[in-house]
Amino acid sequence: MPSFSRKMDFRKSVTLLLDRREGMVFYTVLLVYALLLFVVHGEVKVNCDNPGYTDPAINYVLGNGFTSCCWYAQRWDACWAGNVPLHQFLLIPWFKIFGAGLSAVLWLNFFYVTAGMTLLWRALQKSDLVSGACWRLGAMAFILSTNCCYFLLTPARYDPLSFLLISLAVYLLTVQRPVWRLGGLFLVALLLPWAHLAISAYAALMGCLLLLFYPRHFWKDVFVFGAGGLLGALALVGFYKYMGVWEGFMLSIAPHAMGGDVNTSGGAWRHGGVTSLYYLVTGALLCFLVLFVVRKRPWKFPLFAVVCAVAIPSFLIKLGIFSAYYGWCLLFLLVVFLFSMLANEAIPNRNPLLCVGVLLAFGMVVPGSFWRRTIDNRILLYRTGSPEMQMTEFVKKVLKPKDVALIDEVFYYQARPRVSRTIASPMAFADFNGRVSYPGRKEDVDALTVCILGDLDNRPHLTRLPTLRFQPPGQWSPTGEELGVWGWHFVVFRRTDRP
Numbered sequence: 001m002p003s004f005s006r007k008m009d010f011r012k013s014v015t016l017l018l019d020r021r022e023g024m025v026f027y028t029v030l031l032v033y034a035l036l037l038f039v040v041h042g043e044v045k046v047n048c049d050n051p052g053y054t055d056p057a058i059n060y061v062l063g064n065g066f067t068s069c070c071w072y073a074q075r076w077d078a079c080w081a082g083n084v085p086l087h088q089f090l091l092i093p094w095f096k097i098f099g100a101g102l103s104a105v106l107w108l109n110f111f112y113v114t115a116g117m118t119l120l121w122r123a124l125q126k127s128d129l130v131s132g133a134c135w136r137l138g139a140m141a142f143i144l145s146t147n148c149c150y151f152l153l154t155p156a157r158y159d160p161l162s163f164l165l166i167s168l169a170v171y172l173l174t175v176q177r178p179v180w181r182l183g184g185l186f187l188v189a190l191l192l193p194w195a196h197l198a199i200s201a202y203a204a205l206m207g208c209l210l211l212l213f214y215p216r217h218f219w220k221d222v223f224v225f226g227a228g229g230l231l232g233a234l235a236l237v238g239f240y241k242y243m244g245v246w247e248g249f250m251l252s253i254a255p256h257a258m259g260g261d262v263n264t265s266g267g268a269w270r271h272g273g274v275t276s277l278y279y280l281v282t283g284a285l286l287c288f289l290v291l292f293v294v295r296k297r298p299w300k301f302p303l304f305a306v307v308c309a310v311a312i313p314s315f316l317i318k319l320g321i322f323s324a325y326y327g328w329c330l331l332f333l334l335v336v337f338l339f340s341m342l343a344n345e346a347i348p349n350r351n352p353l354l355c356v357g358v359l360l361a362f363g364m365v366v367p368g369s370f371w372r373r374t375i376d377n378r379i380l381l382y383r384t385g386s387p388e389m390q391m392t393e394f395v396k397k398v399l400k401p402k403d404v405a406l407i408d409e410v411f412y413y414q415a416r417p418r419v420s421r422t423i424a425s426p427m428a429f430a431d432f433n434g435r436v437s438y439p440g441r442k443e444d445v446d447a448l449t450v451c452i453l454g455d456l457d458n459r460p461h462l463t464r465l466p467t468l469r470f471q472p473p474g475q476w477s478p479t480g481e482e483l484g485v486w487g488w489h490f491v492v493f494r495r496t497d498r499p
Helices: 001-018 022-040 050-061 085-098 100-129 133-145 147-152 159-172 178-195 197-213 215-243 245-259 277-293 300-319 327-345 351-365 370-384 387-398 408-417 441-447 460-464
Strands: 404-408 422-427 451-455 478-484 488-495
Touching: 022 100, 022 133, 022 370, 050 085, 050 100, 050 370, 050 408, 085 100, 085 159, 085 178, 100 133, 100 147, 100 159, 133 147, 133 327, 133 351, 133 370, 133 387, 147 159, 147 327, 147 370, 159 178, 178 197, 178 215, 178 408, 197 215, 197 300, 277 300, 277 327, 327 351, 351 460, 351 478, 387 408, 387 441, 387 451, 387 478, 404 460, 408 422, 460 488
Parallel strands: 404 422, 404 451
Antiparallel strands: 451 488, 478 488
């Protein structure tokens, strides 16, 4: 009995401490994740999409206008008309202050994610959707532990910005003053089409589901949000029309619209947002609670949770793509629903510390988790040394200021400031199984003077690029300069029919 009493006292003490110091604990969790990403994880390998989404901002900072040498749908000298210009617009002042580099992009994205997590936590706190500090903190820590958070941060794409905007919209739904709530929702919706087209469609779906299940509570909010989104979409169309690059915009979204060709090798990647163990286990637990624990409770919220879990991936896959990059928009809802039911319906008066601890332990040990990927990356860096230092020295040796270089994407940040033009594969010259025809390809290929490419036998997309094997214009030969980094072997080809 004394031992059991001491355990109960300890649990009550910890729960009371969390209730009193919830904010401090939450910001400590965010600090831990900052240390994981920027200290323990170490250097981040450049994602294949990253140069394409970062190059317009870097070109602008370097005085070359809002253009990109790494985009599949436009020439290097055209105003960039990709599908998400807000990310690039915000990168420009950020680069001017902190310098242009992968680290700067990662820090900005980390700010977006932490700000979004803070807004989401405050929304749960104000609405009491997840009751109890222990459950709320557990939900936030679980989300941060998953591969979904890893895919938000490390690819250094535009996704964290849309996560911030969606989290802001969720927080605004808890604001009591109508002027602030409705005005904020309108502004968020206005920006969302400029930040992420797929997440704009996701927000529209969530608005429809809210109207279906809770029309009396949210009809004004959904109406105002929809009006803002429509105006934002029209403004985006008007911007591209005014700049004369509407065709480039349509080419940019064509490979991802209406499903594309799901029978290709990219089909599994397109549906990667629903194949993670996190989604499967969280969804299974949620369904278990709905069927066996809360079946005697009010039915509306559990049914809403299940419909969201089914409708979101189905809708996005039908639109064209639900990759791992977009997985957060499903997982954070599943986690909130799960922790809400556990806290408010299933076991509100039992031991929350044990339940949260088990869920967090699962979140940390699952293959692909943020924690395991961090450890794997640190082990790789320990074995191979600093890739960034090796690539910097290699690029200094093989590239000349007047070069027009075709490079593997991992060299982008080292090569871009050193040459007149940098074309990064695989985004450049990609044709997406014939769905896109790169304009001016012949002229741009003819302008190349040097290539840094990986193992051709293991890189199928390189069959479209100008190497010795595929007889491009001019004469090419290997220089004998080679580098092994990030698990790949890279070689240099230089054009010999020009000085």
